[in-house]
Amino acid sequence: MEPYLGELFGNPSGIHEISRRAKNAIEEARERIADALGAAHPLEIVFTGGGTDADNLAVIGSALARDGGVVTSAIEHDAVLQSAHFVGRLGHRVEIVRVDSDGRVDPETVASAVDGDTAVVSVMTANNETGVIQPVREIAKRLQGTGAVFHTDAAQAFGSLPVTAAETGADLITISAHKIGGPQGVGCLYVRDGVELDPVIHGGGQELGRRSGTHNVAGIVGMAAAVDAAVADRRRYRSVVGATRDRFEAELADRVKVDVTGADGQRLVSHAHLRFPGVSSETLLIRLDQEGVSAAAGAACHSGAQLTSHVLDAMGIPADQAAEYVRFSFGWTDVTATAGEAAELVAGVVETLQ
């Protein structure tokens, strides 16, 4: 990334030497990311200012281009849900599909919510709070012939799952650089050739008019590097990080009362979504922060307070229990050796509160 913040700090839309080199860097990054996502052509990759930006383009852009409504799930990220509500305010039908108590979307329910006016269906590859993997391929299959395009937000899943156009069956795929160790504020949308999108951000017509605005050259170059590294490391990531997460959960369960979300089904190896009955997540997160452990619960609002999670609400979990869930995320910086230490520390705090 560094050269593009210094000696090669050029606007890729310009015509001079430095611009050309910046432009070239973007196109090289586009090719690498297209390759990783199994795109048929690099121009199927649209660079954006992050995952939210890509989700807005996918949902709103499809609805505008096809003049239709949205079918999505109740556990989507707000970038998708709020975009869907926006489409609703434009006068289109918006259908929010419920999930089961494990937080999984039923493909049949999704398919039956689609009608002739549905422009786009959006279901995430895996949930960002619970880590529960969604049956996107099944959904894609059932949508064949309906005329609706299928979008999946794979921001959370890309680091550990083989997310490609073929694997997901999706027409539109969101990924975000910072979720895989890349820079913040850059992402992309895979747009299958032939899928029409109206722009949401209007301006100078960059990205074939689909996403205007001067390119974040250094960010895009950094994203390509992160994507390459993530793809190369996926198999090892799944085994090493998964083992760390499993050991963490097992050691916790030995010491304290804990419920694990999605333990029986498929979930991302990076996620431990846990409930310690009787322990307020707010109190626990602060206590853990004081001990140097960063965990999370739901999403934060403008003020920084924790909001009740719409995901847990959609799973039918009562509010008093929902206030006891916390999420621990595992990645490359957490190695198996520290799983025991982390469990020890968390169990120690939970014991004083339970």
Added chain:
Amino acid sequence: MKALVAMSGGVDSSVAAALTLEAGYDVIGVTLKQWVGPDGEMPTAGCCTVADAEDARRVAAQLEVPYYVLDYVDEFTSAVVEPFAADYAAGRTPNPCIECNRTVRFSALFERMHALGADVLVTGHHARVRRDADGWHLLRAVDGNKDQSYVLHMLGQNELSRIRLPVGEMTKPEVRKLATSMSLRTAAKPDSQDICFVKTDYRAFLDTMVPDAARPGEVVTADGTVLGEHAGTSGFTIGQRKGLGVAVGEPRYVVDIRPATAEVVVGSYHDLLVDGCLVSQVTFVAGTPPASRSVDVKVRYRSKPLPAVIEEAPGSTWRVLFEEARPAPAPGQSAVFYDGDEVLGGGIIDDVLRADG
């Protein structure tokens, strides 16, 4: 030693946090999210806004202490906002800050202090805490104009042993001067005056929250003579003289509010005078009633304490008998008992007492 500091984003709690840090405590700063609009977010106008939380966060960052926003919306709604609305519907004039202190700040937050492993709870209230051989005492603030001991009367020995109020020892100008010398971004921030969960228009808020008390009705005299009309009983409080909408020669005061019939009863200053009041939910700072039942009593936040005698009545109810007849206090407000600068205790005014009836 660890201190949990309740930071509102105002200058007082900012300075309280700075002084607590200076005194050698490990400080955790928190802001209570108490009230949200329909979008589930903190208000953007009035008091306790997102911007206030942001000020608190920036002060905490400047002091290099951890800072969190805690969600007390459910507790606050059920313990403060709903009773506030119910009180207005019953023709009373509640003091929500007292209910908030009783059930949220010095109850729920107090428990949180323990759960977070903190030893003391620090707020920016203007009042003083002292300890001697008899136990813990709650005293009026050094700055008489800013004294908030009235809204803290529910504190008992257990709470006072863990509460620190550093700015109660300073005048407001001293607080601001100190904040300026420490370059705290809240140094020149104006004092908040509003009730935190009422955005801007008190009247409109009550109309929405308490539609029953927003019914138009008649302004009458005690003998039933109709003098005029009003837009809703929630616009009135006992003792109110301005804005009655009736034109008669001599000054008229609200002497009674009858929500059932939407009547506001007005009378002369003489009609307003009462000999005492009945106070419920009474607690004493010492845990027991004072030896001398002759006290000074304050019947609203901004009123002069006047001499009275208190007598125990059945329940945790006490009768307050004023030394001289005085204008009726408004039911729903708190009666707080003082001995000079010291708060003895207090409770909520339920009714007024007249010698002749």
